Amino acid sequence: MRIRHSQRVGAGSAGRQVYKALREAIIAGDLTPGQRISENELSVRLAVSRTPIREAVARLRDERFVQVVPQLGTFVTRISTAAVEDAQFVREALECAAVRVAAVRADAADIAALGGLVRRQEELVAHADFERFAVLDDEFHAAICELSGHGFAWEVAQRAKGHLSRVRRLSLPQPNYLGEMVVEHHVVLDALRRAAPDEAEVALRHHLRMVLSAVPTIREQHPEYFEEGEF
Amino acid sequence: MRIRHSQRVGAGSAGRQVYKALREAIIAGDLTPGQRISENELSVRLAVSRTPIREAVARLRDERFVQVVPQLGTFVTRISTAAVEDAQFVREALECAAVRVAAVRADAADIAALGGLVRRQEELVAHADFERFAVLDDEFHAAICELSGHGFAWEVAQRAKGHLSRVRRLSLPQPNYLGEMVVEHHVVLDALRRAAPDEAEVALRHHLRMVLSAVPTIREQHPEYFEEGEF
DNA sequence: GTCTGTATACTTACATACAAGTAGCCGGAA
DNA sequence: TTCCGGCTACTTGTATGTAAGTATACAGAC
Numbered sequence: 001m002r003i004r005h006s007q008r009v010g011a012g013s014a015g016r017q018v019y020k021a022l023r024e025a026i027i028a029g030d031l032t033p034g035q036r037i038s039e040n041e042l043s044v045r046l047a048v049s050r051t052p053i054r055e056a057v058a059r060l061r062d063e064r065f066v067q068v069v070p071q072l073g074t075f076v077t078r079i080s081t082a083a084v085e086d087a088q089f090v091r092e093a094l095e096c097a098a099v100r101v102a103a104v105r106a107d108a109a110d111i112a113a114l115g116g117l118v119r120r121q122e123e124l125v126a127h128a129d130f131e132r133f134a135v136l137d138d139e140f141h142a143a144i145c146e147l148s149g150h151g152f153a154w155e156v157a158q159r160a161k162g163h164l165s166r167v168r169r170l171s172l173p174q175p176n177y178l179g180e181m182v183v184e185h186h187v188v189l190d191a192l193r194r195a196a197p198d199e200a201e202v203a204l205r206h207h208l209r210m211v212l213s214a215v216p217t218i219r220e221q222h223p224e225y226f227e228e229g230e231f
Numbered sequence: 232m233r234i235r236h237s238q239r240v241g242a243g244s245a246g247r248q249v250y251k252a253l254r255e256a257i258i259a260g261d262l263t264p265g266q267r268i269s270e271n272e273l274s275v276r277l278a279v280s281r282t283p284i285r286e287a288v289a290r291l292r293d294e295r296f297v298q299v300v301p302q303l304g305t306f307v308t309r310i311s312t313a314a315v316e317d318a319q320f321v322r323e324a325l326e327c328a329a330v331r332v333a334a335v336r337a338d339a340a341d342i343a344a345l346g347g348l349v350r351r352q353e354e355l356v357a358h359a360d361f362e363r364f365a366v367l368d369d370e371f372h373a374a375i376c377e378l379s380g381h382g383f384a385w386e387v388a389q390r391a392k393g394h395l396s397r398v399r400r401l402s403l404p405q406p407n408y409l410g411e412m413v414v415e416h417h418v419v420l421d422a423l424r425r426a427a428p429d430e431a432e433v434a435l436r437h438h439l440r441m442v443l444s445a446v447p448t449i450r451e452q453h454p455e456y457f458e459e460g461e462f
Numbered sequence: 463g464t465c466t467g468t469a470t471a472c473t474t475a476c477a478t479a480c481a482a483g484t485a486g487c488c489g490g491a492a
Numbered sequence: 493t494t495c496c497g498g499c500t501a502c503t504t505g506t507a508t509g510t511a512a513g514t515a516t517a518c519a520g521a522c
Contacts, residue, residue, distance in 0.1 A: 013301070013505065039474075049507040051282075054474085058286055059293070070244075071474050071513040086383035093328035093384070094321065152317035152391075153324070159293075160387045244475070270504070280477040285504085302483040302504055 015052035018042075019059050026065050026076055027165050033078040033225045037066065063162045079163050080227040081215065087164040088212045092205060094153045095141060099188065099204045100197040102147035110147050111193050117143065118185045125178045133178055134168065140185060144192075144204075164211065170222055171214040180210065246283035249273070250290050257296050257307055258396050264309040264456045268297065294393045310394050311458040312446065318395040319443050323436060325388045326372060330419065330435045333378035334428040341378050342424050348374065349416045356409045364409055365399065371416060375423075375435075395442065401453055402445040411441065 012020075022042075025031045039057065043050045057074055060066045064083060068074040077083075106114075117140050124133045145154035171177065184207040191200035219226050243251075253273075256262045270288065274281045288305055291297045295314060299305045308314075337345075348371050355364045376385035402408065415438040422431035450457050 051506055055286075055289060058289065062290070062293070068474075073473055083383075086381050089328065089381045090325065090384055090387050093324045097320065097324035150317050150320045152314075153321055156321050156387060156391045160383075282476055304503055
């Protein structure tokens, strides 16, 4: 084989790398919904054997990014409205529960750190840097879960909200989207600063439903990304 | 091409079977915390090759049932208080959110079906049948999530609450445990019947914390199951 | 032309062989 | 006795071969 274990320079095992690459490719839309992905083709393109490919595909299957039909093929799932709503429900439940705890646990230093995050987000709004904003946005929500003492909740939400991430990727280019996001982050942050769990929850819930409310529009713009059927 | 293909209904793939067997063995305590499990040994004992074993182990690793150390071994994780609290947090957030929705969505037929479940549980209390009670208990909670329209939430909770399941298994033999469980199920059921989301949430939250409150006792009874360190 | 049976070229699921790294035994030296 | 170095027997991670099943193209019958 060409590439030895020297490739393992701390980036994780090959299977883990393949998983990350495929996940990112699906969310970014490089692998389009409905597309068939071949383990053999991937193994040559990524220069690894089929074993790590299979490991990655298995994880993606658990997260509903792909559907694997035995002896037939593996397909990138189309975004289904039901799956998006499921993901939204899970994320909302977990993060709202977390923010309530965070509101009573966060100290001044925690608030300051969160504030720094939001300020960095503001800078990106001016540059319309959607890529890096998405990263900082995830960091913001991850930080809230971390503040609650249950960073595990963020991991779970992350694994469950696959379809939601794909939708977000499509919705970012909409006008003034980033600006509104930052404003809402500020509202949540203020509630946390005042140690007001109820207000923090309400604010975060409203914020999280932003993405969901954009789904119909996104669906019209990218109908080929979605499953046919019920509206 | 959008053909939904029939899954292999019967027993599932070998990897899936191995996963279920190992998961059950860990929860039941047949595989004790800290114990090293060898992929090779498992492959001969279960009469399959290492490939499906590895697939199962990968899933168990995601659920924190095992810890895999490359080139060293795979070990059954010890129950950590932090992991149990994490699982509790996730389950509570998801199920409480679900029960609120269920309270306003459930119709008479749904309530009747849930009532039937609880009645079957009552019968098992008399026989002290812990095994089957655990199954019916899961069915009860799964049904609530199903009623909310987000059965997916139960799947997520199920995957996240691994350590909690192990604790429950240890706590079931405590006196009058089953009886209290059924009583609390009734309280939740009544709240659902009255379509009272707030009361349903409070009742369910209290119910879910029963297991957690038993952790210290369980830890004293089975210290070898738990990680050492912080109390 | 239309339909049908078959060969073929794919696919995933599983089995097996190899590579690389770690713990521990064990003999020998200080 | 104590410490150190190498050898051995494991481990997981990866590569590759084998088996079984499905869609499809195509030749032939009607």
